[in-house]
Amino acid sequence: MSTVENTPSPLILRESLQTFWQESLEIAPTPRGLEFAVPQSYPDGWQIVLRLELPAPTTARLSDGGKTLWQLAQTGQNIEADVTAQRIRELCEIYQLKRDGWELFRFLPWPTPGAEVHLFTEAMVSISHLAYLHEPAVKTPNVARETVEKVFRERKIEAKINHRLEGRVEKRIVVDYFTSPHRPLAVQVLGRRGAVTSYMEQWGFRWRDLHDAHPRLLRVMLYDPAVQDVDSTATAIGEAVCDYFGPYDNVTRLHDLLDVASRR
Numbered sequence: 174m175s176t177v178e179n180t181p182s183p184l185i186l187r188e189s190l191q192t193f194w195q196e197s198l199e200i201a202p203t204p205r206g207l208e209f210a211v212p213q214s215y216p217d218g219w220q221i222v223l224r225l226e227l228p229a230p231t232t233a234r235l236s237d238g239g240k241t242l243w244q245l246a247q248t249g250q251n252i253e254a255d256v257t258a259q260r261i262r263e264l265c266e267i268y269q270l271k272r273d274g275w276e277l278f279r280f281l282p283w284p285t286p287g288a289e290v291h292l293f294t295e296a297m298v299s300i301s302h303l304a305y306l307h308e309p310a311v312k313t314p315n316v317a318r319e320t321v322e323k324v325f326r327e328r329k330i331e332a333k334i335n336h337r338l339e340g341r342v343e344k345r346i347v348v349d350y351f352t353s354p355h356r357p358l359a360v361q362v363l364g365r366r367g368a369v370t371s372y373m374e375q376w377g378f379r380w381r382d383l384h385d386a387h388p389r390l391l392r393v394m395l396y397d398p399a400v401q402d403v404d405s406t407a408t409a410i411g412e413a414v415c416d417y418f419g420p421y422d423n424v425t426r427l428h429d430l431l432d433v434a435s436r437r
Contacts, residue, residue, distance in 0.1 A: 213294045215244055215301045218337070218347040219375075221294055225285070233283040235290065239275030241297045247365055248304040260303055268296035317362045317397045317421035321350060324427050330354060338390075340382030356389050358434040362421065363396040373407040380414035391430050395421040 197212035197220070206226035213221050224236045242261075246252055252261060264270070270277050270293075277297070281289050325332045336351035338359065350360040365372050380392050392415045396403055403411075411418030417426050 211290070211294050213298055214345055215241075215298070216248075216304060216347070217244070218343065218345045218379075220343075221297050223290070223294070227283055228280075231283050233281045233285045234278055235281055235285065235293050236276055236278035237297050239277075241277055241300050242272075242275045244301055245304055249364070250304055257303055261300060264296060264300050268292060268299075270296055315362070315364070317395050317400075318349070320421050320424065321360055321362060321395065321427070324424055324431070325350070325352070328428075328431055330431065332360075338383055339386060340379065341386045342382050343379065346379050346383060352434065354431075354435040355437050356391060356434045357387060358391040358393065358430060359383070360393040360395065360427075363394065363401050366400055368402045368404070368407075369396070370404060370407045370410075373410040377410040377414050384414070391416045391434055393427065393430060394418045395427075397421055 200209040208224050210220045210222045224238050226234045332350040332352040338346050340346050348359040349362050394415045
């Protein structure tokens, strides 16, 4: 076999990467400019969506619409705490970002170079990952997660944590726990406090997407009634898309589904 046959083709790799960009990049007009989803994602698997407006014919304003800091706060981080706030300021300085409340933005020349859009997106990813880099406050025990992990230990089942699954539409959906003793089973624990209806609307789409891609997947979503406000709409969504949607302390139901997952 010749050396040429064992050498990767730059053309094939370029075409593959360009195809990925074409499939991942979505652009839509808005009343004030453009909104577009880039290939990069936040830690929860959702694609990053940016906004672009033209305050002047040769100047573009590129913004995250406030989503990055909002997502960071939703993980339980206090973005105004000394350590986290200082790290956000440092990253804003590194990437030349401005901040207006939740929103992060930059002024750039128009037409905007693609490299600048990439760097802006890289900044959003870096800031969003502060959820894992710093814990400025003492974390309160998550009894729902502790209960799930205890059930897995009792059943001597190893579960993957923060496991990525591929849907038909979304290619990177992260679930809290994933196991496949015979039939695959995914468990998601609601981590958001207060009202969760909008959050359930997002997960309703994700669970349906995962079901379309993996019809045998058993889908479990648990909540803590002491932490989350689960109204009738959120309950209806959860029950429609999950094999079990309910309070974490119903361990009998979780055991039942693990029995199903373990059967051959």
